[in-house]
Amino acid sequence: MHNPDHSQDVTAGEVLAPYLHARAADFLRGLRLHSESGSDTAGAEEAARTLRGAARRISGTLHTFRPLLDAAWADQLRTELAWLSGTLALEQACTSRLVRLVDALSRLSNGSGPVPAARGTDSAGLTVGAARAGALLERQLTLARTRAHSASLQALGSARFHAIADAVALLASEVPLGPAGAAPAVEVIDAPAELAERRLLDAVAALPLTRAAHPYNADALELATGETQDAPWHHTRALLRLHRYATEALHTGGEPDSVLYEAARALDRHRDAAEAATAAATAARTPRIAPATAYALGVLHADQRHEVEAARFAFQRAWRRTTAPVP
Amino acid sequence: MHNPDHSQDVTAGEVLAPYLHARAADFLRGLRLHSESGSDTAGAEEAARTLRGAARRISGTLHTFRPLLDAAWADQLRTELAWLSGTLALEQACTSRLVRLVDALSRLSNGSGPVPAARGTDSAGLTVGAARAGALLERQLTLARTRAHSASLQALGSARFHAIADAVALLASEVPLGPAGAAPAVEVIDAPAELAERRLLDAVAALPLTRAAHPYNADALELATGETQDAPWHHTRALLRLHRYATEALHTGGEPDSVLYEAARALDRHRDAAEAATAAATAARTPRIAPATAYALGVLHADQRHEVEAARFAFQRAWRRTTAPVP
Incomplete structure (x- = not known):
């Protein structure tokens, strides 16, 4: 974790500032994209993605390097950024969940499209069930997405958001440091980053990796307790992200670690699949659905x-x- | 495949006869076990297993080494043995299918047993669905097993079966050979065994093994076309069995090939799981089941x-x- 670039002359604040300035600039660019996007859906999505990516990185950096920063300011901005990125993430999550489930249904139905009349009643019954399940999920997730979209727009027009934008605009030129921020980087900057890494290593050590290394262990499939079982993996995902952002902050301009990125992608996929499974289970509890629909779900x-x-x-x-x- | 024990003096018939005599003796032992078992279920199962194992091996040997045998006799006995082992296999198949499905349901319900009253309605709904699905499968498969049991008893008391028993009793002391059976083993016995092996290798070469080597390829899960997709694997299972029996016949007393055995076990498991999946799908088409039951299925x-x-x-x-x- 030790970075040879931190000479004795450089303060911790001077190491962190360029990264935070750059992420704040990203945020402001996202904001500009948003106001320019108007009714352009792709533009609005790009704007939301940029805003969320910058918000996550700023928030992660404030969390990890809190001992070097003005703690009260960092905690306050972090809370606000968490609210913002949580709100903005919801719409995208609904969209990708729907895409994931509809893709899976079409794969499960063998991409057969409309049911040919000649097909046997048995498999046709199942295909009809799959089609109905798809329609049900589309209805439920489109409704959720519409709500998330309204919530997003409302958030981006709120006074709360404007206060965040003002705070980030300040951050683009000045980072409020604590007393330790003025200390030589070489003395104080590694400890917080190492703590983030240690937390990640501890979380991974607690995962059942030996079991996961045996393909087809059938560990993840349970009707009742999936959520409890998933929590340590979701926790690891959050810690891996913090570790990656801390590495980014200290190795500005360096190569991203492609293996860590691959590990992070696997945990993203873990989260997405777990949430899609929950959405299928939720849809199955819709009252008065046909047995064939429930079966497909x-x-x-x-x-x-x-x-x-x-x-x-x-x-x-x-x-x-x-x-x-x-x- | 060439066996160094076949000196120029030994005829093909003399190589095959000990194996066929021994399997015929196994068959007659199974028959004795059956008549002694009375109301002893475990004894009756043991008898059926012995009869089936011997019938399969005799039938496989008649098939592979047909060019060396009295062909009309071999074809006739093989047809009869296929009918017998098919009939006897059904009861055991129903039992193991039920055990497999009930075990899977209990694993999926996280072995929670009776639903505790304190559990949330959501997962309780699913657990109730699993319990109902289990009861439905038990009803359907127990009925099928009872029918198979009656059919088995009827078969074992039939004139058709007594004719088979007589033919096998003759086989215990004499193998009806064709003209080639009197030829030196070293000249004629390898070709049929090699043909059985070649057929197996061709069937395996046609399987999508590269795809199967990637864990979690999600290839086997389709709502509609599972059966078509499984056929080449079931075919390979039958050919692997013929190859194993041919090897047994030519290497009497040698070590069984444990890796081939493991491959055969994997194909057995493939067949069992495929049939269990079909049983679940069939149960889901029962009219008027609750959506929670259909979901669990x-x-x-x-x-x-x-x-x-x-x-x-x-x-x-x-x-x-x-x-x-x-x-």
Whole structure:
């Protein structure tokens, strides 16, 4: 974690400032994109993605390097950024969940499209069930997305958001430091980053990786307790993100670590599949659905839990490569 | 495949006869076990297993080494043995299918047993669905097993069966050979065994093994076309069995090939899981079931198709080891 560029003359604040300035500038660019996008959906999505990416990085940096910053300011801005990125993420999450589930249904139905009349009644019954399940999910997730979209627009027009934008605009030129921020970087900057890494390593050590390394362990598929079982993986995902942002902040301009990125992608996929499985289970509790619809939703639920298991397998494989050089 | 024990003096008939005599003796032992078992269920099962194992091996040997045998006799006995082992297999298949599905349901319900009253309605709804699905499967498969049991008893008391028993009793002391059976073993016995092996290798070469080697390829899970997709694997299972029996016949007393056995077990598991998935799908088409029951059956179906995929993975792994020394 020690960076040879931190000579004795450079303060911790001077190391962190360029990264925070750049992310604040990204945020402001996202804001500009948003006001220019108008009714352009692709532009609005790009703006939201830029805003969220910058907000996550600023917030992560404030969290990890809090001991070097003005703590009260950092805590306050971090809370506000968490609210903003949470609100903005929801619409995108609904969209990608729907795409994921509809894709899975079409794969499960063997991409057969409309049911040919000649097909046997048995499999046709299941295909009809899959079509109805797709329609049900589309209805439910489109409604959720519309609500999330309104919430997003409302958030971006609120006084609360304008206060955040003002704080980030200030951050683009000045980082409010604490007393330790003026200390030589070489003395104070590694400890917080190492703590972030240590937390990640501890979380990964607590994961059932040996089990995950055996393909087809059928560990992730349970009707009742999926959520409890997923929590340590979601927690690891959050810590891996903090670790990646801390590395970004200290190695500005360096190569991104592609294996860590792959591990992070596996955990993203883990989260997406887990949430899609939950959405299928939720849809199955809709009153008065046909048994064939419920059946297709059960298949879909299991398929997505299978994806959860596959993502754990992918994560342990990527992770083993990150740690392989240090046996 | 060439066996160094076949000196120029030994005829093909003399090589095959000890194996066929021994399997015929096994068959007659199974028959004795059956008549002694009375109301002893475990004894009756043991008898049926012995009869089936012997019938399969005799029938396989008659098939592979047909060119060396009295062809009309071999074809006739083979047809009769196929009818017998098919009839006897059905009851055991129903039992193991039920055990497999009930085990899977209990694993999917996280082994929670009776639903505790304090549990949230959502997961309780699913657990109730799983319990109902289990009861439905138990009803359907127990009925099928009872029918299979009656059919078995009827078969074992039939004139058709007594004719088979008489033919096998003759086989215990004399093998009806064709003209080639009197030829030196070294000249004629390898070709039929090699043909059985060649057919197996061709069937395996046609399987999508590269795809199966990637865990979590999600290839086996489709709502509609599972059966078509499974056929080449079932075909390979039958050919692998013929190859194993031919090897047994020519290497009497040698070590069984444990890797081939493992590959065969993987294909057994493939077949069992595929049939269990079909049973779940069939149960889901029962009229007037509750959506929660249908949902649990959908999860179960997908779980068993996942098992099909896992069995393909296990097969390719075992198979790669059989062929590894000959790259």
